[in-house]
Amino acid sequence: MRFLRRLFSFLFRIIILIFFLGLLIFIFPRIARNVKNIKLFTPKPQIVKNIEKDVEEFLIENYRGYYDIENFKITSTEETDRGLEFTTEFNMTLTKSPNDLPFIKSFRENATTDEAKDYAKYLENYANNFYKNKSKTSLVFLMPNGKSSFGDLKFPLHEKTLELSAIKIDEARLSSLGKSAAINYKKTIGEGNYDRKEACTYALEHYKDEPEYENNCANFVSTCINKGGISEKGSFYPGAINWITTGFKNDGSGLVPYLTRHGFFYQEKFRGKVEPGSIVYWTDASHVALITYQDTVTMKYTAHTKPRRNEILPLGSKTIYFTPTSH
CATH class of the missing domain: 3.90.1720.10 (endopeptidase domain like (from Nostoc punctiforme))
Structure with missing residues (x-):
């Protein structure tokens, strides 16, 4: 009888041990992923501090006449093989009337079919959803290795980088695309x-x-x-x-x-x-x-x-x- 009690006690401990080992194997990868994704507060690198104001002023000037840029901040930085990436966040508010946006205006002026004219109205209506409404926005910049000034900044892509001019508002281009879209409109x-x-x-x-x-x-x-x-x-x-x-x-x-x-x-x-x-x-x-x-x-x-x-x-x-x- 004593032998059976000891045997059951031993088997029970083995079962408990196996249970906890299995639990650890199951949850450890998830814990590891969560820990990896936790971003603790770290001071901004000096290189970012030096250009922070320049980046904010660049965004304000780049979008002037179309958007208000407010509450700019740098939220995170990350060292990569290509250099230092940093994420900016800001509120972006469309202040230019949708009727006057280059693509929409050109589309409306060049729409000849009833379907195209209806779509021009549809474009204006859905763009109105953004008019004068703040939109929380983000944008990632890259300071390449060995560089340190605002003029060196790029936008990082998967395999390459883009110049900061890639977000410049090109009114002539937008108008041309609006005209082409209207002429070739197909529902x-x-x-x-x-x-x-x-x-x-x-x-x-x-x-x-x-x-x-x-x-x-x-x-x-x-x-x-x-x-x-x-x-x-x-x-x-x-x-x-x-x-x-x-x-x-x-x-x-x-x-x-x-x-x-x-x-x-x-x-x-x-x-x-x-x-x-x-x-x-x-x-x-x-x-x-x-x-x-x-x-x-x-x-x-x-x-x-x-x-x-x-x-x-x-x-x-x-x-x-x-x-x-x-x-």
């Missing part, structure tokens, strides 16, 4: 009742959620558009290839091929017609994001795997756009 109709606003709201509220995958960009965008009304159906569901990959392999699988093949989204070549709730796809990297702000002058996106919220998308990025076929 697109697709299936579904996609709510762009719901998709954007989810993205802006959940951009800091813990990534489910090491490369989580497609999974994040899929979740956002699913919240906006693109339902789980057939080969589109959490964990499926068409949900968690971008389509970069060009083999017919992935998020973008699925959405275009089934008529939910179409490729839009005119940046001014790319509305919030659309998808931006980097062609030089397997990366997608959700457009969460677009007033026809400035476009911003929200994304994983690095959390990005309303980050300005500069011109010169190797990107293509996919916009919903339903409103």
